[in-house]
Amino acid sequence: MARVKTITIAGGGLAGLSLGIALLQGDVPVVLHEPATYPRHRVCGEFISGLTDEVAERLDISDTLSDALSHSTTSWFVRNHRILNATLPVAARSISRYRLDQRLQKKFISYGGQLHENSRLKPSSAEGMVWTAGRVAEKDSPWLGLKIHLRNLPVAQDLEMHAGGGAYVGITPIEDGYVNVCGLFKRRSDATGSGLALLIDYVKGARLTQLADHLSSAEPNTDSFTGISAFTFGRQSHAKDICALGDAASMIPPFTGNGMTMAFESADIALPHLLDYAQNATGWAETLHRIQSALHARFNGRLRYANLLHPFLYTRPGQTTLSALAKTHLLPFGLLYRALR
Numbered sequence: 553m554a555r556v557k558t559i560t561i562a563g564g565g566l567a568g569l570s571l572g573i574a575l576l577q578g579d580v581p582v583v584l585h586e587p588a589t590y591p592r593h594r595v596c597g598e599f600i601s602g603l604t605d606e607v608a609e610r611l612d613i614s615d616t617l618s619d620a621l622s623h624s625t626t627s628w629f630v631r632n633h634r635i636l637n638a639t640l641p642v643a644a645r646s647i648s649r650y651r652l653d654q655r656l657q658k659k660f661i662s663y664g665g666q667l668h669e670n671s672r673l674k675p676s677s678a679e680g681m682v683w684t685a686g687r688v689a690e691k692d693s694p695w696l697g698l699k700i701h702l703r704n705l706p707v708a709q710d711l712e713m714h715a716g717g718g719a720y721v722g723i724t725p726i727e728d729g730y731v732n733v734c735g736l737f738k739r740r741s742d743a744t745g746s747g748l749a750l751l752i753d754y755v756k757g758a759r760l761t762q763l764a765d766h767l768s769s770a771e772p773n774t775d776s777f778t779g780i781s782a783f784t785f786g787r788q789s790h791a792k793d794i795c796a797l798g799d800a801a802s803m804i805p806p807f808t809g810n811g812m813t814m815a816f817e818s819a820d821i822a823l824p825h826l827l828d829y830a831q832n833a834t835g836w837a838e839t840l841h842r843i844q845s846a847l848h849a850r851f852n853g854r855l856r857y858a859n860l861l862h863p864f865l866y867t868r869p870g871q872t873t874l875s876a877l878a879k880t881h882l883l884p885f886g887l888l889y890r891a892l893r
C-alpha cells in the first residue's frame with residue numbers, strides 16, 4: 553500500500569493550525585512553517601461570528617473555544633450617536649488571539665505536528681503545499697488596523713460598533729476582564745503617538761470624540777497593542793495553482809466579524825480533499841480543483857455582499873443612509889446578518 557503523504561502548511565494562524573490539527577487527527581503527517589513565535593497578539597476584533605459547533609467539531613478545535621465568551625447584543629454608533637440596538641440571530645464567541653492561537657499551536661504539537669517557528673516560506677504551487685499565510689501585502693492600500701486590550705472600560709453591549717470619518721471601531725469584552733478595541737482606519741500621515749495614544753489619535757481623527765474620551769480613561773495592556781497595514785479586501789492575488797485558504801485566499805471586511813470563521817470554514821472545506829490526496833486517492837491537480845471550487849461556491853456571495861456593504865460603515869453618504877434606515881426601523885439587520893454568513 554502507498555505511504556500516506558505529508559502535507560506542508562505555510563502559516564500558523566487559524567486556518568493553518570486548525571487544518572493541521574484536523575489532518576493529524578486523520579493520521580496525516582503535517583509540517584507547518586510560521587515566521588513568528590507563540591503566543592503573540594494579533595490585530596483582530598476577536599469577535600467570532602457564524603462559526604458552527606459542527607465545523608469546530610470536525611476540525612477538532614471545540615475545546616480551544618470552550619471558555620470563549622458568548623456575545624449576542626450589539627449597539628451601533630454613527631459619529632457619536634447611537635443608531636441601533638440589536639440582538640444577533642446567533643450568539644458570537646469572543647476570545648483573544650493571544651490565547652486562541654497559542655491553544656491551537658499547543659494542540660497541533662501535542663498531536664505530533666512538526667512546527668517550525670521563525671520560518672517563512674515562499675508562495676509555492678508544489679504538491680501537498682497549503683498556503684495559509686494570510687493576506688497578500690498590498691503596499692498602496694489606504695487601510696490601517698490597530699488593536700489594544702483595555703481594562704476598566706465600561707461597554708454598553710457585547711459588541712459596540714462605532715463608525716466615523718473613514719474609520720470604524722469594534723469594542724468587545726474578552727477574557728480576564730479585558731475589552732478588545734480594534735479599529736479599521738484610513739491611514740493618515742499626520743497621526744502621532746504610539747500604543748493607546750496612537751489609537752486615540754486615529755479615533756479623534758475619525759471625529760469619534762466621545763469614544764476617544766472614553767478610551768482615554770481606560771487602563772491599557774501595553775503589550776497587546778498591534779497594528780497592520782498593506783492589505784486589501786476581497787480575493788487575494790495569488791497564482792491560480794496555489795492552494796490558498798483563509799485570508800490568503802480572500803479577506804472579508806472586518807465589520808462582518810466573519811474572517812476567523814472563514815479561516816476555519818476554509819480548513820473544513822479543504823480537509824476531506826487533502827485527506828484523499830494524502831491517502832493517495834486523488835492527485836494534486838484534482839485536489840486543488842475540488843478545494844478551489846468548493847471555496848468559491850461557499851464564499852463568493854458572502855464576499856460580494858460584504859464588499860458592497862463595507863462603504864456604508866466608513867463613508868458619510870453610507871453612514872447617513874445607515875442612520876436613516878435604522879431610525880425608521882427599516883434596516884434589515886437579520887437579513888444582512890444572514891447574507892454575510
Ligand SMILES: Cc1cc2nc3c(=O)[nH]c(=O)nc-3n(C[C@H](O)[C@H](O)[C@H](O)COP(=O)(O)OP(=O)(O)OC[C@H]3O[C@@H](n4cnc5c(N)ncnc54)[C@H](O)[C@@H]3O)c2cc1C
Nearest residue numbers: 563565566567597598673685686697798799806809811812
Ligand atoms: C482590523 C481587523 C479586524 C478584524 N476583526 C475581526 C473580527 O472581529 N472577527 C473576525 O472573525 N475576523 C476579524 N478580522 C479578520 C481575521 O483576523 C482574519 O480573517 C483571520 O485572522 C484569518 O486567519 P488566517 O489563518 O487566514 O490568517 P492569519 O491569522 O493572518 O494567519 C496567517 C499566518 O501566516 C503567517 N505567515 C505570513 N507570511 C508567511 C510566510 N511567507 N510563510 C509562512 N507563514 C507566513 C503569519 O505570521 C500568520 O501567523 C479582522 C481583520 C482586521 C484587519
